Amino acid sequence: MTEDDLDPPTTRLIEDSTSFFSFTNWAMALLTAAGAVALTLFLGWPLNLDTQDPEFNPAVFLVFFLCAVCLGYTFVALRDQLRGNKFGQSVLEMKGHHIAPGLALEGHVRSSRELRASGNYTLKFQCIETIVSRTSGKTYHENRVRWEAHSTVDAQDASLLEGIPVHFDIPERCRKFWSSPHANNISWTLEIRAPVEGLDYYASFDVPVWREVLTAEDEDEDEES
Numbered sequence: 583m584t585e586d587d588l589d590p591p592t593t594r595l596i597e598d599s600t601s602f603f604s605f606t607n608w609a610m611a612l613l614t615a616a617g618a619v620a621l622t623l624f625l626g627w628p629l630n631l632d633t634q635d636p637e638f639n640p641a642v643f644l645v646f647f648l649c650a651v652c653l654g655y656t657f658v659a660l661r662d663q664l665r666g667n668k669f670g671q672s673v674l675e676m677k678g679h680h681i682a683p684g685l686a687l688e689g690h691v692r693s694s695r696e697l698r699a700s701g702n703y704t705l706k707f708q709c710i711e712t713i714v715s716r717t718s719g720k721t722y723h724e725n726r727v728r729w730e731a732h733s734t735v736d737a738q739d740a741s742l743l744e745g746i747p748v749h750f751d752i753p754e755r756c757r758k759f760w761s762s763p764h765a766n767n768i769s770w771t772l773e774i775r776a777p778v779e780g781l782d783y784y785a786s787f788d789v790p791v792w793r794e795v796l797t798a799e800d801e802d803e804d805e806e807s
Contacts, residue, residue, distance in 0.1 A: 592677075592678060592679055593675050593676065593677060593689070594675075594676045594678065594679050594680075594790070595673050595674070595675060595676075596673065596674040596676055596787045596788065596789065596790075597671065597672075597673055597674075597787075598671065598672040598673065598674075598785040598786060598787060599786050599787065599788055600662045600665060600666060600672075600784070600785060600786060601662070601666055601671075604659050604662035604663050604666065605659075607655045607656075607658045607659035607662065608655075608656075608659040608663075610655045611652050611655035611656045611659060614648045614649075614651045614652040614655065615648075615649075615652045617648050618645050618648035618649050618652060621641065621644060621645050621648065622645055625639055625641060625642055625645070629642050629645065630642065661781070664781055665781055665783070665784060668695075668780075668781060669693055669695055669697060669742075669783055669785075670693050670694035670695040671693065671694050672691060672692070672693045672742075672774075672785040673691070673692055673693075674689055674690075674691050674748070674772060674787040674789075675689045675690045675691075675692060675745065676688070676689040676748075676789070677689050678795075679790070680790040680791065680792050680795065681752065681789070681790070681791055681792070681795065682752070682757075682791065682792050682793060682794055682795045683752045683753060683754050683755070683756040683757040683791075683793070684752065684753075684754045684757070685751075685752060685795065686749060686750060686751045686752065687707060687748060687749070687750040687752065687772070687789060687791075688748065688749050689748050690745030690746060690747055690748060691742070691745065691746045691748060691772075691774050691785065691787075692742065692743065692744070692745045692746075693742045693743065693785075694743075695742075695743070696741060696742060696743040697742055697776070697778055697783055698778065698779075699737040699742075699776040699777060699778055699783065700737075700777045700778060700779060701737060701776065701777040702734050702735060702736055702737050702776070703734065703735040703736075703737060703740060703746050703774060703775070703776045704732065704733075704734055704774070704775050704776070705732065705733045705734070705735065705746075705748060705750075705772065705773070705774050705775075706730060706731075706732050706772070706773045706774075707730065707731050707732075707750040707770070707771070707772050707773075707789070708727055708729070708730040708770065708771050708772075708773075709727070709728045709729040709730070709756060709759060709768065709769075709770050709791070710725050710726065710727055710728070710768070710769050710770075710771060711725070711726045711728050711759065711767060711768050712724070712725055712726075712767035712768075712769070713725075713726060713767070714767065728756075728759050728768070729753070729756050729759075731750050731751075733748075733749070733750065735747060737776065742776075742783075746774065748772065750772075752791065757793060760793040769788060770788070770789040770790075770791040771786060771787065771788060771789065772786070772787045772789050773785070773786050773787075774786075
């Protein structure tokens with residue numbers, strides 16, 4: 583099936599996921615902070631750091647670990663929030679409702695505000711497979727890059743307000759990824775960066791890449807089922 587066999591292409595708007603991750607990181611920062619406070623109250627204040635004391639509880643180190651994790655989440659959340667405030671909402675205007683191997687990711691990345699990049703825009707398109715394993719009752723997640731491509735757009739010839747052009751051909755061989763036992767954990771991500779005075783510009787988009795391209799009739803039947 584070729585693009586000419588499909589319905590007339592539409593434009594799908596995909597919002598930058600940075601704001602979502604910022605919210606998630608703020609939530610994790612609050613949870614770890616609450617855990618550190620609760621554990622401190624349980625152990626008693628001031629914390630007993632004397633390892634030679636018979637009443638010393640090794641759980642005290644968990645308080646410091648939770649504080650360090652909280653600071654990490656806070657830093658990342660604050661950085662993403664500052665990016666959003668500085669650059670506004672970024673959107674990927676993608677040609678078509680979804681794409682598949684053998685076709686191309688085409689469109690533009692736009693933002694509600696213009697920026698003065700001190701260098702070129704760099705774009706990275708990745709297929710990531712998340713491997714979930716369980717050992718001794720614990721669950722582990724490992725992200726493996728199955729395929730990626732890069733491109734560069736000259737900042738002198740492009741405007742974020744008017745749209746940074748995006749074009750990546752997806753090879754047919756990527757179709758085999760759906761044969762993996764972890765096919766349900768495959769995601770496709772587009773990242774765009776540009777050096778800017780102060781905080782650099784960055785945006786990330788979850789791109790809908792399917793094994794096969796469906797027509798409008800196919801999608802309606804799939805939704806009804």
